[in-house]
Amino acid sequence: MTIANIMVAVDLGEPARDRVRLAAQLADDFQARLIGIAAEMPDYGGCPVGPTPGGAYCIPSIQEAVLDDLNRAQAVFQAAAGGQRRVEWRSNLDFPSAFLASQAAAADLVILGRGGDGNPCLCVDPGNILMGLGRPALIVPPEVGRLAAKxxxxxxxxxxxxxxxxxxxxxxxxxxxxxxxxxxxxxxxxxxxxxxxxxxxxxxxxxxxxxxxxxxxxxxxxxxxxxxxxxxxxxxxxxxxxxxxxxxxxxxxxxxxxxxxxxxxxxxx
The missing domain is CATH 3.40.50.620 (HUPs)
Structure with a gap:
């Protein structure tokens, strides 16, 4: 029994960098593939309703802002993962916990933060997802960037x-x-x-x-x-x-x- 695929949730909070570094270290230790994952659901609540002049621009601008967040999260993942060869990035316009749960079949281990330390639209709340994840979850506290597990x-x-x-x-x-x-x-x-x-x-x-x-x-x-x-x-x-x-x-x-x-x-x- 081994760990061949590690999935790490990425957001824009400072603890995410240490979390990805820890995930990359474990991927090295186990010779595993490292999968970074992030999702954010656009908030269309403030868009005008109906065929108004502003409506044509509101939805694309909201989606663009979300895509910018996801691109920044990908940059965090790539920078913190360092020289990992076997890496993959997955992101989508979706609720973070729902998207992670739908992708967890690809992982032997899912690495999460505590939630609430970054953009709340990107963060995964481990307390809400653990029961439906179907995979073991490693919860990493802030400012922990390595796990020896001796x-x-x-x-x-x-x-x-x-x-x-x-x-x-x-x-x-x-x-x-x-x-x-x-x-x-x-x-x-x-x-x-x-x-x-x-x-x-x-x-x-x-x-x-x-x-x-x-x-x-x-x-x-x-x-x-x-x-x-x-x-x-x-x-x-x-x-x-x-x-x-x-x-x-x-x-x-x-x-x-x-x-x-x-x-x-x-x-x-």
């Missing part, structure tokens, strides 16, 4: 989303020197890690288990603290799972990680 933290609850995330993350986990499976006890106990540890070890992953306690802080914060303590720069976790622990139900941990994790997060739903 140590990886797995946020574990025994749910289908977490199991899928672990399998989706195998290309990273098999390259890591250590994987730490983290269970967070918020007062209701933790799920057994023996099977997931055995699964990872069967795939030649050096895996150990640690237990963290929330102690009055959110489960997501405890997970991040455990990852940082073990020197991990990647967290693997299911997205919007409905596990036994209430803190992991209805996406509470997912939303918190998307909003504030300083560590890259690989999520699957």
């Amino acid at each position: 140590r990886v933290a797995v946020g574990w609850t025994n749910t289908c989303e977490a199991r899928r995330a672990v399998r989706d993350a195998l290309p990273f986990l098999k390259r890591a020197s250590e994987a730490v499976v983290v269970t967070v006890d918020t007062g209701h106990g933790t799920d057994d890690t023996r099977d997931v540890i055995a699964f990872l070890q069967a795939h030649d992953v050096c895996a150990t288990s640690v237990r963290a306690e929330a102690q009055g802080i959110a489960a997501a914060e405890a997970l991040v603290e455990a990852a940082v303590q073990h020197g991990a720069d990647l967290i693997v976790t299911g997205a919007y799972g409905h596990g036994r622990l209430r803190e992991w139900v209805s996406g509470g941990v997912t939303r918190a990680l998307l909003a504030g994790s300083p560590v890259c997060c690989l999520m699957s739903h």
Whole structure:
């Protein structure tokens, strides 16, 4: 199992440059094709209605402005991707999340920012797209331009989303020197890690288990603290799972990680 195609969402915010650099680095590491993608839907709301003199010029000018944004996003992608040989650019006049979801079949991994850091008409909101993406998503915080993934933290609850995330993350986990499976006890106990540890070890992953306690802080914060303590720069976790622990139900941990994790997060739903 490997990563042959990496897709990265590009917008005009400053974090996009670092995000593309990280995507290009991973494309080098995995010898993968790198696909940049952007979309923006023209806003025709201000155009005159009916056969008015201004109407003939309004729609083309709005479309031209959107095409200019997409050309600028392509320039960001090409500059930040550097000397990548296997690159492809995809863009369209469309809603960003809808266009990305329609193109995700071409990718093994989709790299996203947190959203809201650039032109809102170009940005993809990861919280809205994760459930319908059908591919693992790597969420990159601002000012992170490289991912070594020598140590990886797995946020574990025994749910289908977490199991899928672990399998989706195998290309990273098999390259890591250590994987730490983290269970967070918020007062209701933790799920057994023996099977997931055995699964990872069967795939030649050096895996150990640690237990963290929330102690009055959110489960997501405890997970991040455990990852940082073990020197991990990647967290693997299911997205919007409905596990036994209430803190992991209805996406509470997912939303918190998307909003504030300083560590890259690989999520699957």
